[in-house]
Amino acid sequence: MQIRRVLSPAAANDEDIAMIDRRRLLAALAAAPFASSTVLAQSPSGGALRTVRIPGADVEVPAIGIGTARRYDDPQGEDALAPLRATLARFVELGGTVIDTAPSYGRAEQVIGQLVADLGVRDKLFLATKVGASSPADGAAQIERSFRNLRTDRIDLIAVHNLNDVTNQLASLRDLKAKGRIRVLGITTSFDRQYEAFEGVMKREALDTIQIDYAIDNRNAAARILPLAQDKGVAVMINLPFGRDRLFSATRGKPLPDWASEIGATSWAQVFLKYVLSHPCRPIAIPGMAQARYVDDNLGAARGPLPDAAMRKRMEQFIDAL
Numbered sequence: 001m002q003i004r005r006v007l008s009p010a011a012a013n014d015e016d017i018a019m020i021d022r023r024r025l026l027a028a029l030a031a032a033p034f035a036s037s038t039v040l041a042q043s044p045s046g047g048a049l050r051t052v053r054i055p056g057a058d059v060e061v062p063a064i065g066i067g068t069a070r071r072y073d074d075p076q077g078e079d080a081l082a083p084l085r086a087t088l089a090r091f092v093e094l095g096g097t098v099i100d101t102a103p104s105y106g107r108a109e110q111v112i113g114q115l116v117a118d119l120g121v122r123d124k125l126f127l128a129t130k131v132g133a134s135s136p137a138d139g140a141a142q143i144e145r146s147f148r149n150l151r152t153d154r155i156d157l158i159a160v161h162n163l164n165d166v167t168n169q170l171a172s173l174r175d176l177k178a179k180g181r182i183r184v185l186g187i188t189t190s191f192d193r194q195y196e197a198f199e200g201v202m203k204r205e206a207l208d209t210i211q212i213d214y215a216i217d218n219r220n221a222a223a224r225i226l227p228l229a230q231d232k233g234v235a236v237m238i239n240l241p242f243g244r245d246r247l248f249s250a251t252r253g254k255p256l257p258d259w260a261s262e263i264g265a266t267s268w269a270q271v272f273l274k275y276v277l278s279h280p281c282r283p284i285a286i287p288g289m290a291q292a293r294y295v296d297d298n299l300g301a302a303r304g305p306l307p308d309a310a311m312r313k314r315m316e317q318f319i320d321a322l
């Protein structure tokens with residue numbers, strides 16, 4: 001069943017969304033379980049969301065998720081929580097499912113657990129977190145805290161954060177997967193200096209997902225790691241798709257180039273995300289989003305055309321020349 005639109009397009013800002021009739025939203029969300037993700041991905045604001053298959057979980061998820069580093073780490077009081085709740089509500093309303101968090105992001109796991117419970121949307125989401133520990137015992141304790149923080153008895157994805165104690169932690173994650181407590185496992189990094197080791201782990205371990213930094217002005221992952229993931233059929237999540245503020249700073253005050261309309265991009269964020277999504281490994285990008293208007297903007301990148309190889313080159317040349 002399709003999620004019913006409960007907001008007008010004009011209501012798509014944090015303040016308005018925070019004030020919507022919560023009962024109507026919850027009723028609409030409850031009508032559409034996560035299992036029907038392709039239907040969920042039919043956006044009320046036009047065009048289906050591009051989806052990506054996660055082979056290990058045999059599930060399709062929309063190609064844009066929410067990253068929760070920094071902006072979800074310590075909201076103080078309802079004034080700080082309300083925009084985050086509105087962001088999540090809007091995300092689910094538009095068919096989004098993937099949320100990426102980590103035990104090292106302050107209280108972000110707890111905050112997500114609380115907001116998901118407030119909205120009653122656990123079944124609509126693909127919750128991804130990480131384990132960053134130096135021993136199997138520490139990792140196991142951290143993972144049990146993640147289950148409690150996220151208020152769930154099944155976490156969709158746990159990835160070894162920045163390759164910490166990677167062999168031991170992957171063994172533990174494999175055990176959790178066999179028990180059905182997690183659906184898929186993987187590894188993450190955002191550091192060039194880890195790429196060689198990261199590639200080694202990809203070659204020797206059976207992984208469902210990888211997560212790595214990649215952006216139109218940060219393309220090193222495309223040299224070897226993204227093609228390797230594609231060869232191995234591993235799902236790819238992209239962190240830092242904007243390089244935090246780096247790409248917005250480089251383009252601030254600049255009009256969109258003429259070619260943006262050829263790829264259906266109406267904002268710089270959509271230009272940057274469409275570049276990422278058009279990599280042949282069919283990645284999922286997880287931009288940090290703590291405002292409902294970012295959700296509308298960023299999910300827009302998963303609709304409509306994507307650049308082809310020639311356009312990707314043109315886009316790179318444009319950004320490189322800034």
Ligand SMILES: NC(=O)c1ccc[n+]([C@@H]2O[C@H](COP(=O)([O-])OP(=O)(O)OC[C@H]3O[C@@H](n4cnc5c(N)ncnc54)[C@H](OP(=O)(O)O)[C@@H]3O)[C@@H](O)[C@H]2O)c1
Binds near residue numbers: 211248294
């Ligand atoms: N090793 C790892 O595992 C690793 C490392 C890094 C990140 N990550 C994950 O990847 C996620 C993404 O990274 P990130 O959040 O650090 O950086 P990012 O996604 O490159 O940038 C996020 C920032 O971009 C701005 N933004 C988002 N959407 C926008 C829009 N439509 N228009 C204008 N500005 C927009 C926001 O800035 P403002 O909030 O300032 O407005 C937001 O905080 C993290 O949240 C985390 O989940 C994982």
